[in-house]
Amino acid sequence: MDISQIATAAEHADGAAPLDEATWLTLRHHPERVRTWVREGAFALLVGEELTLVVHPDKRGRGLAGELLGEVLTAYDGELRAWSHGDHPAAAKLAQAHGFDRVRELWVMRRDMANPLPPLTKRDGITVRGYEPGDADELVRVNAAAFAAHPEQGAMDAANLAERMAQEWFDPAGLLVAVEGDRMLGFHWTKRHSPELGEVYVVGIDPSAQGRGLGKTLTLAGLHHLADGGAREVLLYVESDNEPAIAVYAGLGFGHAARDTHVMYRRVRA
Structure with missing residues (x-):
C-alpha cells in the first residue's frame, strides 16, 4: 500500500481526510521537503515541524502508530505539531503518551443549502x-x-x-x-x-x-x-476561538457538531 491508498482508506473510515491540502501540494511539488517513514499499512510525514501520521483502518490496534512516532522522535528532537482530523480518542491517547499538548482546535461548520x-x-x-x-x-x-x-x-x-x-x-x-x-x-x-x-x-x-x-x-x-x-451543502473551517467569524457564519446559517472538530497537538523540543 502506498501513501495515497492508506490515506484514502483512513478517510473513508474516519469521515475526515488525514492529509490537508498543503501537505498534498508539498508532496506533489516539493517532495524534497518531506521526511517520510513508511510501514506496511502506515506512514508518517514530517514537513518542517508539522507531523502527519496515518494508519490503515485494517492495521489499527497493533501498535503501529506508537512505533512510527517513536522512530520520528528518535530521528527528530525539535518542536513538533500534529493534527488529529476528527478529534479521535486514539490520537489523544497517543499524544498524551508522548508528551504532546492540545493547543488548537479548528471547527468544521456546515450549512444546508436547502x-x-x-x-x-x-x-x-x-x-x-x-x-x-x-x-x-x-x-x-x-x-x-x-x-x-x-x-x-x-x-x-x-x-x-x-x-x-x-x-x-x-x-x-x-x-x-x-x-x-x-x-x-x-x-x-x-x-x-x-x-x-x-x-x-x-x-x-x-x-x-x-x-x-x-x-x-x-x-x-x-x-x-x-x-x-x-x-446542497457548504462547509468551512474556522478557529474555535474566532468568535467574530463564528458569529458571522452562524448568522448565515452555519452550524457546528462536536464530531467536526480538528485538534492540533504540540510537543516542545525534548
Whole structure:
C-alpha cells in the first residue's frame, strides 16, 4: 500500500481526510521537503515541524502508530505539531503518551443549502467580481495582511498561489474579490469538492478595510455562487476561538457538531 491508498482508506473510515491540502501540494511539488517513514499499512510525514501520521483502518490496534512516532522522535528532537482530523480518542491517547499538548482546535461548520440565503446587497463604490488576470499581486498582498498571524494561510506567496490555481477544482469565477477603484479590499475563494458539496475555502479582508461588513458581504456572495452551481451543502473551517467569524457564519446559517472538530497537538523540543 502506498501513501495515497492508506490515506484514502483512513478517510473513508474516519469521515475526515488525514492529509490537508498543503501537505498534498508539498508532496506533489516539493517532495524534497518531506521526511517520510513508511510501514506496511502506515506512514508518517514530517514537513518542517508539522507531523502527519496515518494508519490503515485494517492495521489499527497493533501498535503501529506508537512505533512510527517513536522512530520520528528518535530521528527528530525539535518542536513538533500534529493534527488529529476528527478529534479521535486514539490520537489523544497517543499524544498524551508522548508528551504532546492540545493547543488548537479548528471547527468544521456546515450549512444546508436547502435553507434560503439572504439576498445580495450592493455596497456603494465597491465591486464584487470574479478573479481576473492581473489580480494575483493584490490577492497575495491582501492575503498576507489578513493572515499575518496565521501559520499556514499567511505564508502564501505568488508561487504557492499558482500551485493552488493549478488544481483541477480551481474556477476563477469562484474566487470572488471586492475592489474599490484599483485597490482590492478582500476576497472569498470558494471551492467545489463535488457538484453537491462546496466550501468557503478562504475569506480574507485587508485590515485597513475591516469594520465595513465586507466579510459577510463576500461570504454571502460566495454562497450564492455555490448555490447557483447546485451545491446542497457548504462547509468551512474556522478557529474555535474566532468568535467574530463564528458569529458571522452562524448568522448565515452555519452550524457546528462536536464530531467536526480538528485538534492540533504540540510537543516542545525534548
